[in-house]
Amino acid sequence: MLIKWTPQYAVGVPEIDRQHQELFSKVNDLLVACRQGEGKQKIGSLLSFLGDYVKIHFGTEEKFMRDQAYPEYEKHRAEHEKFVGNFLELKAKFEAEGAGLWLLAHTNRVVVDWLINHIMMTDTKLGSFLKAKQDS
Helix, strand or coil, X not given: CCCCCCHHHCCCCHHHHHHHHHHHHXXXXXXXXXXXXXXXXXXXXXHHHHHHHHHHHHHHHHHHHHHXXXXXXXXXXXXXXXXXXXXXXXXXXXXXXXXXXXXXXXXXXXXXXXXHHHHHHHHHHHHHHHHHXXXX
């Protein structure tokens, strides 16, 4: 299932929202490639891009949190670390076994579900905190 960016996912911090939109786009590229049985090289390069991009994105969020003394920094950062670990397991399994229907299912569970839940439950709190700090 492709994921569509909607305003409900906006956290109100333009840089973070742009990065989330880029993540949605690249996750969709990966889902399409899996569905269409694209070659291992294309799926591998998409997984590599996503792995690199989430690190950049998490770095951006964590910098905002440190700079603004976000009280839930450690908890939020721990969620990022858990995702990176799960993503690396997914990538390693792909490298060992290649693409298949399992990759589509795991990508939906490990990446899509996590991303949406993380944005809705965790990043929106960060966005509210950052907006309040900016307004004060």
